[in-house]
Amino acid sequence: MVRTSRRRLLITSLEKSIKDDLTLMALNYLFGGDENDTSGSDMDTDYEDDKWEDEEMIYTDLECKARALLKIQGDRYLAPRGRIEKAPEMHQFILHRMQEIFHNNSNHPQRPVIEQMMVALNRLGCFGNGVAVGMIATCYRIGHGTVEVYTNRCIMAILSLKTTLLEWPTAAARQETKAHYGEVGFKGCVGLIDGSLVVLSTCPEKDGQDYYSRKGFYCIATLLVCDQHKNITYVFTGWPGCSHDMRLMTNCALSKSPNQYFSDGEYLLADSAFVPTLTTVPAYKRKRNKQLTDEQTDFNRHLSGVRVAIENCIGLLKN
Known part of the structure; x- marks a missing residue:
């Protein structure tokens, strides 16, 4: 359902009020002259003063x-916006984590890490x-x-951080996730799963036609799997x-070795592209x-509202 903002409602109200005032002024101008002509020199001075004041x-x-x-139309928001601290750029975070990886013991030291990453x-x-x-x-x-x-060198350094930055949640962490999703009706859910496409700039030399997707590139x-905080836990x-x-789901470790990732009753929420399993x-x-059916439609609508977190997670990753 489309929701109209307070700013738009206020603009509409002011425009209508101004239009009504202009219409009233025009009517007074058109029909107010007859009274002036009939009164002549005996026109009541008090009446003139009151009319002028009105x-x-x-x-x-x-x-x-x-x-x-004009003021409201010139401002984007009605109330002043609070200052929000900008998160550190991702390249700064990676740069800090890779300082220890870029190390050369030879007599010819490497160029600064920031230049190589640039x-x-x-x-x-x-x-x-x-x-x-x-x-x-x-x-x-x-x-x-x-x-x-x-x-x-930068790619290998980033890949070396995988084991420290990307890990499957522990049993205690999964309990927290299950408690979160249990409040919205999905008791036992430990994450959200979805597929995505990573665009390539050129066609691969080997079996290039296989890399051409249905979306035309x-x-x-x-x-990818993420938790309620949009943290990626599996790739x-x-x-x-x-x-x-x-096809990816069938060949990944989540399906081949589920006991290493799930306890009894734990599962992931997915879209209709996946097949239901334990x-x-x-x-x-x-x-x-x-x-x-109506029940199935209601379930899908509720599920999509919960699964929007994985869509946002992928969007953040690509942007």
């Missing part, structure tokens, strides 16, 4: 409303000609091979972009030539 009040009120309308991020964040090694080497005045070295299929990636989410509770999928 008109002056209308003009003043109209001016105040117009100023208020080259790597520039290359990883570009498409088309912008990703060319020669163009990046010319931009930073380094050798072509140095671009490759910096990129590979080359990519890598990825499976399974590397499959071609044409792979279905359920550890996966998906949304109902409409069968061909059949409609969902």
Whole structure:
């Protein structure tokens, strides 16, 4: 349901009030002249004074409303917005964690970590000609091979942080997650799962056609699990972009070794692309030539409201 903001309601109210005042002034101007002509020189002075005061009040009120309308239209919010501390940039966080990894004991020390990461991020964040090694080497005045070295070194350093930054929640942490989702009707839920596509700038040389997705670009299929705080707790990636989410689910450790990840009664919430199992509770999928029942529709609507956290998590990851 569309919800109208207080700002829009106030603007609409002021516009209507100004329109009514202008209409009233126009009517007074059109029909007020007859009384002036009939009264002649015997017109009551008090009546003239009262009439002038009324008109002056209308003009003043109209001016105040117009100023208020312009003020509100010029401001995005009605009330002043509080200052929100900006979270540290992700590259600063990674830079701090990688300081210990970039270490060279030779007589020729490496360039500063921030310079190497700048080259790597520039290359990883570009498409088309912008990703060319020669163009990046010319931009930073380094050798072509140095671009490759910096990129590979940063990637390996980031991957080495996987075991410390990405881990499956412990039994105690899962209890906290289950308590959270139990309050919204999903007792035993320990996370949310969904698939996503990681875009590739170019077509892979080997089996490139397999990486072409249904969305019209080359990519890598990825499976992610997050908790109620949008913290990623599991990642399974590397499959071609044409792979279905359920295909990844079947081949990942969550399905092959569920006892290492789940206790009795624990499961993940998923969308209708997944098949229901002991550890996966998906949304109902409409069968061909059949409609969902009212109960199934209500369940899917409630499930989607809870699962929005994994959608937000993936959005934060990609942005």
